[in-house]
Amino acid sequence: MDYAALERRHPAYGRFAARLGNTPLTEVPGPDGGATVLAKCEWENPVGSIKDRVAYALLGSALHRHGDRPLEELRVLEYSGGNLAKALSHLCAELGVTARFVLSSASPRSLLDVLAERGAQVDLVDKERGFLDVVRTALDIAAADSGWTLLYQHRNTANLLLQERTTGAEIVRQLGELPGVPRADAWVASIGTGGTLVGVLRALRGAFPGVRAVGVTPEELPYGSDRPPNGLPKYGGSGGMGHGIRQPFVTLHDDEIEHRTVSYPRALEGMAEFHDLTGVRIGSSAAANWLTARAVAATLPPSATVVTVLPDAGTPEEWERIGRGE
Numbered sequence: 001m002d003y004a005a006l007e008r009r010h011p012a013y014g015r016f017a018a019r020l021g022n023t024p025l026t027e028v029p030g031p032d033g034g035a036t037v038l039a040k041c042e043w044e045n046p047v048g049s050i051k052d053r054v055a056y057a058l059l060g061s062a063l064h065r066h067g068d069r070p071l072e073e074l075r076v077l078e079y080s081g082g083n084l085a086k087a088l089s090h091l092c093a094e095l096g097v098t099a100r101f102v103l104s105s106a107s108p109r110s111l112l113d114v115l116a117e118r119g120a121q122v123d124l125v126d127k128e129r130g131f132l133d134v135v136r137t138a139l140d141i142a143a144a145d146s147g148w149t150l151l152y153q154h155r156n157t158a159n160l161l162l163q164e165r166t167t168g169a170e171i172v173r174q175l176g177e178l179p180g181v182p183r184a185d186a187w188v189a190s191i192g193t194g195g196t197l198v199g200v201l202r203a204l205r206g207a208f209p210g211v212r213a214v215g216v217t218p219e220e221l222p223y224g225s226d227r228p229p230n231g232l233p234k235y236g237g238s239g240g241m242g243h244g245i246r247q248p249f250v251t252l253h254d255d256e257i258e259h260r261t262v263s264y265p266r267a268l269e270g271m272a273e274f275h276d277l278t279g280v281r282i283g284s285s286a287a288a289n290w291l292t293a294r295a296v297a298a299t300l301p302p303s304a305t306v307v308t309v310l311p312d313a314g315t316p317e318e319w320e321r322i323g324r325g326e
Contacts, residue, residue, distance in 0.1 A: 055087035057162035130229020168203025283314035
């Protein structure tokens, strides 16, 4: 896909692209006597999360298929755990594209308010039915009305390829610029769609063939769990689907990826601990990644390097939950 051509055709899309990516790779607290932990800090993207990259890729694929027809005729539909809807609603509002999102009823009020301000249509699915039914509801809407263009983040390869081409390539370049960091020994990322985990892994394997891959999912419903979906609180933006369903991008590398879990209470504790150590706010998925990266680093020598990603700075509701709201 020719993103440059899309940016020229749609100036608002180009302005978004100009502010996207090239986020810092920073050393974060690791274990005493263990490997160095480096984290890609994604809250510096235009709307504040790594999902800004995904929004750019998914909407780009829709614009490409839409061709030269007026943007007023494009109606995009997507399901989201939060950050993707926030990013897509921003891009769609800038472009004048109609947007509709299917979300869990557990979605934070701060997100719902932003979507309402941007004129997006929202369908809420009972949180007790789990994220799998959020996805299924979006698929049902698209099947019932062909006027909606479903972006389908779990199967749209633009998601995976852009993470490889941007996030992964940036990490490889940034590692090469750091003194005394000859390689990445392990890569740790949460599994939402698996686009970040696998896309970055592909880029890292090109430069460091032996890098370990560790996927993280909520303890309340891990990757590939046979349990049915549930309404239990989970750390943001990630989770298993239940019923033994595995994210398609991840199945491509199932024999190469280790799996760890982090509970929601532990992720919240990690947010507070990271803030105490650094003065920096990270979200619950970022905390889950950091805690897992630190645990992996504790098993490796000081000469090794573990790389992870901090997807966002957290929601107001998360910070209020741990007693540190603004």
